């Protein structure tokens with residue numbers, strides 16, 4: 503099944519699949535890195551706090 507290079511739409515080579523050449527692979531890698539840097543970092547501290555709150559189990563709560 504022939505696939506085309508996502509960068510220049512040329513037929514991809516087996517050695518550099520799914521890209522047609524090493525150059526196109528580098529271009530895609532560059533795009534990926536620049537995109538990763540553009541994404542803002544998510545604060546995971548809030549998630550941790552929530553998890554700790556769920557952990558507290560109020561035992562000995564016997565009304566009636």
Ligand SMILES: [Zn+2]
Pocket residue numbers: 507508509510511512521522523526
């Ligand atoms: Zn290409």
